[in-house]
Amino acid sequence: MEHLVSSWCNDRSLPESYILPPEDRPGMLPLGKNIPVVDLGAHGQTDILQQILEASQEFGMFQVINHGVPSNLIDEAMGVFKEFHALSAEDKAIETSKDPDKSCYMYTSSHNYATEKFHFWRDGLLHHCNPLEKYIQFWPEKPPKYREVVAIYTAELRKVGFRILEFIAQGLGLNPDHFSSELGENQILLVNHYPPCPDPSLTLGLCKHRDPVVINILLQSDVYGLQVFKDEEWIGVEPIPYAFVVTLGALIQIISNGKLKGAEHRVVTNSNLARTTASFSLNPFYETLIEPAKALVDASNPALCKSFSYKDFIIKYRADASYGTAFE
Numbered sequence: 001m002e003h004l005v006s007s008w009c010n011d012r013s014l015p016e017s018y019i020l021p022p023e024d025r026p027g028m029l030p031l032g033k034n035i036p037v038v039d040l041g042a043h044g045q046t047d048i049l050q051q052i053l054e055a056s057q058e059f060g061m062f063q064v065i066n067h068g069v070p071s072n073l074i075d076e077a078m079g080v081f082k083e084f085h086a087l088s089a090e091d092k093a094i095e096t097s098k099d100p101d102k103s104c105y106m107y108t109s110s111h112n113y114a115t116e117k118f119h120f121w122r123d124g125l126l127h128h129c130n131p132l133e134k135y136i137q138f139w140p141e142k143p144p145k146y147r148e149v150v151a152i153y154t155a156e157l158r159k160v161g162f163r164i165l166e167f168i169a170q171g172l173g174l175n176p177d178h179f180s181s182e183l184g185e186n187q188i189l190l191v192n193h194y195p196p197c198p199d200p201s202l203t204l205g206l207c208k209h210r211d212p213v214v215i216n217i218l219l220q221s222d223v224y225g226l227q228v229f230k231d232e233e234w235i236g237v238e239p240i241p242y243a244f245v246v247t248l249g250a251l252i253q254i255i256s257n258g259k260l261k262g263a264e265h266r267v268v269t270n271s272n273l274a275r276t277t278a279s280f281s282l283n284p285f286y287e288t289l290i291e292p293a294k295a296l297v298d299a300s301n302p303a304l305c306k307s308f309s310y311k312d313f314i315i316k317y318r319a320d321a322s323y324g325t326a327f328e
């Protein structure tokens, strides 16, 4: 494992390898712009569907409130995520190297640390979640409540994810359960940690990317940092207590045959506050074929791409990534 940012960042100035070219540094944001907030507890399924569809088409990203996940569970989950990242580098290495097949691991910056042109100011803990019986034995056992809390948390998020995908499928005119089997059952949790940064104006926590997933349900902490790119502008995503940020991934773009787009987004850092976030993504199994949904393809809407396996997609995604940098 490369040296985690959190293990050396205290009292150091920003190393040159983290300094981005001027055009890619975070600048000023337009005032007063926000992404849509959808109330999943509202009456009227048709209204909710309509709001999700519009937000998906316009931004590829929206926040959800009243999603049914209890706030004390969210607090407990964020608590164990922060505690995990506060462990010593040695403990983190031990806690994430239990599976020889690497279903649980840590990395820093991106998956291409060794070859990327610039580094980014984040550490990530990634592990598979489903089926739970297969993977939980490889999850961290420190902090002691990690497994218990995260098992309940990820089961809840799975429900939220599939509920939103049902709305999206219906909005596209597909069967509501289009995503509910192979396309979403490979669930991955990525716990990001961005330590306080000596100069947030020169670097990023994550550079502009689309998630290589079907859909991502993000728990932000109360520290701001996420931005989405829309109409050639960056828009800040305001942290709302207990809300989730839903991001459409690159795979939905393919499955919807271009009707929906994966949102491009990035993360800025903060000079005095650490930020911890958790991305829970719904993905296909590695051998599953990804292709435009047949119901969305006809003579006037030809398929925009051929079918390929999720595994091939990930290999290509990592190879093509901007700056030689790939995020998951």
Ligand SMILES: O=C(O)CCC(=O)C(=O)O
Pocket (backbone or CB within 6 Å): 190, 192, 206, 211, 218, 220, 225, 226, 265, 266, 267, 277, 279, 327, 328
């Ligand atoms: O930490 C965030 O706000 C976003 C993280 C992200 O973009 C990702 O995990 O793909």
Ligand SMILES: [Fe+2]
Pocket (backbone or CB within 6 Å): 209, 210, 211, 265, 327
């Ligand atoms: Fe992302």
